[in-house]
Amino acid sequence: MARTHLGTRIRENRKSKNLSQKDLASLAGISASYLNLIEHNRRSIAGKTLIALAKGLGIDAQTLSEGMDTSLIDRVKRSGLKMRGFAIETDRSAEFAARFPGFARLIARLQDQVDQQEQQLTALADQMHHDPFFAEAMHLMLSNITTIRSTAEILANETDVPIDVARRFMDNLRDEANRLSTTVSDVLEHFEPSSETQSMTQGTLSFEALLEQNNHFLTDLEYKTTSADALIENTDGDSADRDKLRASINSYVDMAHRLPIDPFMEQAKQVGYDPLVLAQMLNTDISSICFRLAHMPTDADVPKFGLLQCDGSGAVLYRKQLSTFNLPRFGGACALWPVYRCMSQTGQPVSAFLDMPTGERFYTFSISYPVAPPQIGMPAQNESIMLFTANYELLANANFAALPQLAVGLQCTVCPRPNCTARRDAYLLGKS
């Protein structure tokens, strides 16, 4: 591959300098026929000949030999392949990159930007899909529209609606239209860019998107069929974003290395996925066990765990949500969740059932643990973690019946529970 590109590059450089083969051959001290073979990629060159030709062309030998960037060609080619419906000569990508390196770099750069934006859109669409406020608002708007449509159809199509019923339906229409406009305003306000969402980095988005796309189990990293570097290679963004992505991927690799998935799955099944027993059995910390449990292959007889990790202020450090249990990215979650309660008793695990307003029930295991050594005069630095699952029938816990059952919500703005002592925001969608 490299030899082919080098010959083509020499030819293109020579042509761009208006040199004949004879001229360049003479400058490099080789025969014109030998140069012809080199330019047609029938002879490989290195050493003195390469240096002489580079000198004859007035360019650096290293640039000439290494300048043909295969990743550039691949990106140009990929860009062509993605544009279906156009007869693009993708088989001539190498030639194009050699003849027009500036344009090739431009195309590659534009393609990178398109890829990055696609990734971002996927992550944002996913975020919207999991946004509990948005899901609730959509449901409410559809209910509003259903009422308006049904009521309007009755008024428009039925000829003998009693006058008092017609009046009531008119009132219903007005009230429902008002509710609809309020909901739409709430949705618009909710999606107004905030400083929080603006500060969200591409690195965080990329890793969350990567995990979502792979059902939170990165097979290639688990079985070392790819490296962290290879995964990061195609990700755009500034260096801070890439560093963040690299750190996230490296911690995943570390987890996969310390707790290899196949033996872990067997051991976890044996002990009914009990984090405390597993931590003792594998002589490791409880948070690592929780992370490992939240990143296992999807299988019918394996419980699907979600995970929330917070720092001492309640800020979200890491989250893995379930399709039925959405986690807000920036605090604002239900204050009754045990992940917050356990912060007051470091090292004391808390198990509880959470009952959602929708009727769904989740088993949770939460614990708070120190993240920095204690220092006199300094407050303790703790984090806490909450593991949760709806598949609690697959767990081994003889004391399920004795566990507290907490009536909670996701966050106040989408929680219709009346008279909640932990409420700090109003239920935005006005159903109560």
Added chain:
Amino acid sequence: MAKSVTIIEDEPFIVEALTFLLEREGLRVSSFNDGEGSVAFIQKTRPDLVILDLMLPNISGMKILEDIRSNETLADLPVLMLTAKGQKKDRAAAETAGASLFMTKPFANSELVASVLNLLKS
């Protein structure tokens, strides 16, 4: 005796419109606005058909459908499920759980009434 329909739906104006439409067809209509207690209500009212909303407070429509199907005395009761458009997963799950028919919101009145009458005939 007129056939009866029970509507399990938490939106009162939808209930009002549906009640109006179905009563005009000569049906007796009762309604319940919460997921919790809805199965007991159905057992008490013994309707010929249930219109069940998927998204209800406290207990989801899907769980109620499962409870209906696992209850010997209600297992054959026709159930028309209502849900929001695009919830393909819910639709598939409801079909598996034994919904007789599935309609998406917003619906046309004529279609809903025709579906109810067809289910009652069969």
